[in-house]
Amino acid sequence: MQQDYSIWEYEAYSIDWDICIIGSGITGLSTGISILERGPGTKVLVVDRWFIPLGASTRNAGFSCFGSPSEILADIGKMGEDASFTLVRKRWRGLQKLKTRINQQHACYETNGGYELFNKEGYEKVIDSLPYLNQLLSEAISQEKVYHASEVPSGIRGFSHALFNPYEGQLHPGFMMEQLKEKYLKMGGKIWTGLDIESIEETDEGILLCNKLSIPVKAKKVIVTTNAFARQLLPQLNVHGARNHVLVTEPIIGLQWKGCFHYDRGFYYFRNIGNRILLGGARNKDIENEETEQFGRNPLVLEALENFLYDHLTPTGRVKIEFQWSGIIGIGNQKLPIIKAISPRLFVGVRLSGMGIALASIIGEELTDLVLQQHE
Ligand SMILES: Cc1cc2nc3c(=O)[nH]c(=O)nc-3n(C[C@H](O)[C@H](O)[C@H](O)COP(=O)(O)OP(=O)(O)OC[C@H]3O[C@@H](n4cnc5c(N)ncnc54)[C@H](O)[C@@H]3O)c2cc1C
Incomplete structure (x- = not known):
């Protein structure tokens, strides 16, 4: 009309x-x-x-992050060292600028650090490249020894190794x-x-x-x-859409860990929100159908996320999932x-x-x- x-x-x-x-x-x-x-x-x-x-x-998940070791190594393999570190540098500079534009306390900004989690095989693929990555990162973002080996935080099960990055933070988007x-x-x-x-x-x-x-x-x-x-x-x-699912649990008594976590080249990510768990990803469970600009729910992806939650993250028994949603990221070649x-x-x-x-x-x-x- x-x-x-x-x-x-x-x-x-x-x-x-x-x-x-x-x-x-x-x-x-x-x-x-x-x-x-x-x-x-x-x-x-x-x-x-x-x-x-x-x-x-x-x-989104509210990670204030600039790249995990396996993800940066995979990027170097695909786009080369220069482009990969240009991207890391842009992310770092972008985060510094963002922090000057918001009241960090009001945006619930916390620097609890970030972990990449591994099984033994995955860790062996990455660990020898750590000095190389840290050297390049010190040039890109002027921070020394960004990634270092750490214990898997207590309360998280089923991973043999972790790499910790103290510069990663989390906020309320x-x-x-x-x-x-x-x-x-x-x-x-x-x-x-x-x-x-x-x-x-x-x-x-x-x-x-x-x-x-x-x-x-x-x-x-x-x-x-x-x-x-x-x-x-x-x-x-x-550029095209890729849907990402996220779920958030009820507050969990006895949740021991905090911070941001990455697993499987970023296909799984989770963090605490106070004593709730936010878990997202598993897009690779149905990658073709998740290449979409439509919001919605994919049962295959949600099932994978719930399995991950109970296998690795919750202290005991089932918990209530209080929020679940999807968002669309823009990806390309x-x-x-x-x-x-x-x-x-x-x-x-x-x-x-x-x-x-x-x-x-x-x-x-x-x-x-x-x-x-x-x-x-
Ligand atoms: C589930 C999930 C988890 C994520 N986690 C993280 C994270 O932890 N850390 C991180 O750094 N990034 C994360 N991201 C990525 C990050 O959220 C995005 O890269 C970022 O928000 C993109 O912002 P944008 O403004 O470019 O796009 P968008 O936020 O998508 O904004 C685009 C806007 O354009 C509007 N629009 C589109 N077409 C039209 C039109 N024709 N006319 C008018 N308006 C239009 C839309 O309504 C929308 O509001 C995540 C993304 C998702 C989906």
């Missing part, structure tokens, strides 16, 4: 924005903040199709996002939710964002930060994010893979550099 808008609506809302960002997840908000830091007074609008950013930013939103709004940015952008039309004067509500949204420049959903607007991009200009007016920052909390702030900075270069 064609909607008729009043003159008041046109004059108040059909503004010629300097920059419009599509996607109000951590990447969109971080980019908005970077733009306003560098250009106070810029008319910036962030739009999202949902009332809250429904993709990955409020649905919901509170983190609320703080980023408040910061962005205080700086003068605007957010419109409930606006599903269907297509992007470039004209000589600027860009028109076509949407179901037929509200004329015009901007001089547009940045797409829709991550896993980016191909709906820009089909040429090499390689792990480096896509940060580029599609045209002098249109920019994209997507494919944040499984560590977007770490990457988003730095992607926002890089997108801002690109957009400002085009002003000159």
